[in-house]
Amino acid sequence: MVRPDSSQFAGDTTTRDGGTDALRRCVGDVSNFVDRHWGRAPFHRAAADGAGFGDLLSIEDVDTLITSRALRIPQFRLLQDGVQIEAARYTKRPDPISKKENSDQAHPGHIFELFDAGATIVLQTLQDYWPPLTRFCRSLEFALTHPVQANAYITPRSAQGLAVHTDDHDVFVLQSFGRKNWKVYGQPRSSDEGGDPGESLIDVELKPGDMLYIPRGFAHSARTADVPSAHITIGIRAYQWRIVFEKALTEILDTLREPLPVGFADDPAELAAQAVQQLGDLKRRLDSIDIDSLSAAVTRHFWARRSPVLTGQLRQLIDLDDISDGSTLRRRPQSVCNLRLEEDRLLALLGDRELTMPARLEPALRRVIDGEPFQVSELAEYLDGPGRLVFAQRLVREGLLENAG
Incomplete structure (x- = not known):
């Protein structure tokens, strides 16, 4: 994973517009976060935001989105006890007069009934259709120069949306309403590893305005107690070092399509000698890679995928x-x-x-x-x-x- 140094947050006006402010709102001291936590260790910051992140998404906003925006799958889903509820239970049925199918459109009444019965409402990719989070996510992207997305989880009291799990990306958890208990566990692991996650590194109740940073691969779980909760999860789809080199390495490996010699399996020593020669050729090709061109291509890839925010x-x-x-x-x-x-x-x-x-x-x-x-x-x-x-x-x-x- 690319680890930016603090100089990347100098605010180059040719590319950024206030992004550092959004990142500082989450983590406080940006240099401390970059040096000690980015991609390395979980981090809890109590009272990170005095407004409780309510300007980004409030309970009233959630109500408006569900009842007035005609959301369609995959913009939303419902979970309960770690399992995704079948969409047919909270989407509209075919219209009996027009016969038009509405099987992917939200049915507000069914959604609220399931929420009242213990289901968690998940609003997905909010940066695409909720302007406050569109702006906030874009500002974070300017500061981090990594793509981000925003989901929201609205969980009733005494409920759990997802069981212990890992994510394949870093996240900022921004608590906007109510309270929720979070546990973050031990060393990073892959998402398909099961079993006991071990001792928790962080065991905390998030209150409005709190922030929790969880790097990729750290197992975690969350559950409400006696009050409902709403939080925003900012997912950071961090570019990794491999994307800098993968195109050049693929091109180099594509040169190794000459077949192995006839009878190679009968003489491992001869195969090893020829492999040494091939390795020498590989090293020479690696030394000739144009690092400046690779770096320019990766940075251009990032900026070329930041669509303009065209409100108004x-x-x-x-x-x-x-x-x-x-x-x-x-x-x-x-x-x-x-x-x-x-x-x-x-x-x-x-x-x-x-x-x-x-x-x-x-x-x-x-x-x-x-x-x-x-x-x-x-x-x-x-x-x-x-x-x-x-x-x-x-x-x-x-x-x-x-x-x-």
Whole structure:
């Protein structure tokens, strides 16, 4: 697993927008977390958030999502005593008049009945459809430069959603409502290992505003006591060192398709001698790997998969023609912009899209992404009148800027 050093959280304005604040909200001292806990050891932080993470997801928000958003599987599921409840028990039946199938759509009444009987409601991939968590997760991604996702678990009193288990990714548990007892056990193990997990490293009751960090592979379980609970699980799908090298190693191994010599099984010593020669060739190929190119490809892979957060974009497009020299623009919150100079051109990675422009426009682009609102007329030192209007409108259209007026 890649272990970032604290310098990665310096807040490069070409790529990040306040991400460190989101991470600090969870872990407090970022450097201490990175050095002592990231990928290594569980960590409980009491009263991490004075607002109890309620702005990210409250009980009222959960009610709204279930009753008003027409959720469909796999956006949600229900669990009880470590077992997933059959979806047919809490999804809508075929419409008796239109005969349309609704077998994957949430049935609020059935969901609440099962919750009242002890089932845990799980809302999945909330970063895709709940704006507060869309923004929060994007900010965490900027700080960590690892993909994250958000699930929520709403558990009634005296109940357990999942039995002792491990995850194949790191998690932040953010307690937003009620209380829940958590146990985190011993050394990391694979998800298919069973049996006694051993002594617990952490045995704690989370209260609203508490945070619990669990690295990949550490077994854990949770159960409510006399009050219900709602918590958000931020799953961190951390990039691992193998992705840096796997493409290059695959290409090298693909060169070893020559068959073994006839009769190889009769002479192990001769096979070993030839294997030594092959190993020497492998070492020479490994030494010739272009590490800079591999690193650039991995970082580009990350930024290219951060889709723009386009809340309010329809109004921005409708008002696009109204942009003038007197218009005040600003960088859109949680927008991605990673700049790369390639000879005489400037490449701007904007998440799932990219722009190519003359390298001479780098100062202008850096000016508009530094986080401070600006008037279009301030770009006069870089572009003439028509040019700066086209430049500004294009960046609004691409979701990097927005009209602050």
